[in-house]
Structure formats: structure tokens, C-alpha cells
Amino acid sequence: xxxxxxxxxxxxxxxxxxxxxxxxxxxxxxxxxxxxxxxxxxxxxxxxxxxxxxxxxxxxxxxxxxxxxxxxxxxxxxxxxxxxxxxxxxxxxxxxxxxxxxxxxxxxxxxxxxxxxxxxxxxxxxxxxxxxxxxxxxxxxxxxxxxxxxxxxxxxxxxxxxxxxxxxxxxxxxxxxxxxxxxxxxxxxxxxxxxxxxxxxxxxxxxxxxxxxxxxxxxxxxxxxxxxxxxxxxxxxxxxxxxxxxx
Numbered sequence: 001x002x003x004x005x006x007x008x009x010x011x012x013x014x015x016x017x018x019x020x021x022x023x024x025x026x027x028x029x030x031x032x033x034x035x036x037x038x039x040x041x042x043x044x045x046x047x048x049x050x051x052x053x054x055x056x057x058x059x060x061x062x063x064x065x066x067x068x069x070x071x072x073x074x075x076x077x078x079x080x081x082x083x084x085x086x087x088x089x090x091x092x093x094x095x096x097x098x099x100x101x102x103x104x105x106x107x108x109x110x111x112x113x114x115x116x117x118x119x120x121x122x123x124x125x126x127x128x129x130x131x132x133x134x135x136x137x138x139x140x141x142x143x144x145x146x147x148x149x150x151x152x153x154x155x156x157x158x159x160x161x162x163x164x165x166x167x168x169x170x171x172x173x174x175x176x177x178x179x180x181x182x183x184x185x186x187x188x189x190x191x192x193x194x195x196x197x198x199x200x201x202x203x204x205x206x207x208x209x210x211x212x213x214x215x216x217x218x219x220x221x222x223x224x225x226x227x228x229x230x231x232x233x234x235x236x237x238x239x240x241x242x243x244x245x246x247x
Contacts, residue, residue, distance in 0.1 A: 003031035012036040019146040115166040121173040159185035202230040
């Protein structure tokens with residue numbers, strides 16, 4: 001209700017806790033605001049976001065009038081991502097909420113999650129994390145660990161309380177696993193994106209988790225393009241809605 005009453009149309013949201021982020025993200029969608037997802041809120045980033053209002057903490061106003069608030073999200077709500085800037089300066093990529101919904105529908109056709117918990121070593125502030133860490137488990141009603149899991153030791157602490165886990169990860173996290181690493185839980189899926197896995201890392205992950213990592217290939221501009229499981233093949237399988245052609 002407070003966001004709906006605000007005259008500011010463009011909002012940049014940065015919240016490290018996924019639970020708090022989800023509250024802010026969906027509140028902005030319901031208020032029909034334009035959302036920007038920065039990688040951080042460092043001074044240089046804030047310079048780029050000078051025209052946007054910053055949502056970096058969540059406050060609760062129990063007295064806010066919300067009786068007339070529409071709880072319907074417009075598929076045309078705009079979400080602005082930033083590229084990683086690994087090959088150039090970060091640039092803005094504009095998407096509609098319906099683009100994200102379509103991706104979740106396509107991903108769900110391939111993988112259904114039956115885990116008790118989804119754990120992630122990546123942030124929801126970029127498209128891979130937003131899709132796989134938040135929107136996918138939310139759409140399938142899977143419990144989400146709201147803080148980032150930085151180290152294998154943190155993952156093992158969580159594994160002691162759950163028997164089946166899905167991990168949304170990156171090559172950097174999987175690279176830190178040693179052959180001696182042991183987890184007490186079963187892992188249903190291990191997703192990885194943000195770079196290619198070497199054969200060695202993929203095989204080591206398979207021996208540790210009991211399941212081969214699912215590599216997701218994509219870019220901020222395109223979203224998910226293809227996926228592969230190195231245990232089965234080196235080749236990539238495109239997502240059903242994706243068309244690939246040479247110019």
C-alpha cells in the first residue's frame with residue numbers, strides 16, 4: 001500500500017535475505033512499479049541508480065490501508081537487470097514479468113523438485129538466482145533457505161536437518177568441494193550456472209552428491225538457453241521455447 005501511494009515509479013531493490021527480498025519484490029510488482037535489480041549498492045552503482053528510489057530494507061506498517069490493494073500482478077511489469085560486466089561495462093537488460101513466468105513454466109516442465117529444502121550459494125539479484133533460487137521453488141512450493149550458503153561447512157549444517165535437498169550453485173562453489181567432503185543428506189538436484197564446469201569438477205560433484213550437476217547455459221539478455229549433464233553427454237540441450245540460428 002505504501003509503494004502504491006508513492007509517486008516514484010522506478011525502484012531499485014537490494015536485499016541479501018531472500019525472504020525479505022521476496023516481500024519487497026512482490027510488493028513492487030503489485031504496486032506496478034518498475035524494478036531494477038543491481039548487483040550491489042556500492043557508491044558507483046548508486047550513481048547509475050540516481051533516478052531510482054532504493055529499497056534496501058523492509059519495514060512493516062500494520063496500520064497501512066491495504067483493503068483496496070489489488071493482488072494481481074501485471075505480466076507487463078518491467079524488471080531491469082544488469083549484465084555482469086565481465087567483458088564490458090555492465091549494461092541494463094529490460095524484461096517483463098511474463099518473460100520470467102514463461103521461463104519458470106519451461107524449467108518446471110523439465111525438472112520437478114521434490115526436495116524438503118532448496119539451498120543456494122548464489123544471489124537472487126541476478127537472473128539465474130532470481131529464477132532458480134526464488135521463483136522456481138516458490139512456484140513448486142518448496143522450502144527455501146533465505147540466506148546464501150557460502151561454504152560447504154554451512155551446507156553440511158543444513159544437511160543434518162533435512163533428508164533431501166536441492167542445491168542451486170555455481171562453478172566457484174563446486175570447485176571448493178574436496179573429494180573428502182561428505183554430506184548427510186541426499187541431493188535431488190544440483191544446478192550450476194555462471195561458467196562451464198570442468199570434467200574434474202563435474203565428476204567430483206557427482207561422487208559427493210550422488211547426482212551429476214545440471215549445468216544451465218544462459219545470459220542476462222537471453223535468459224536460459226540450454227542445459228547439459230556431463231555424465232550423459234558433452235552436448236547441450238536447448239530449452240523447448242528457445243530457437244537457435246546462425247545469422
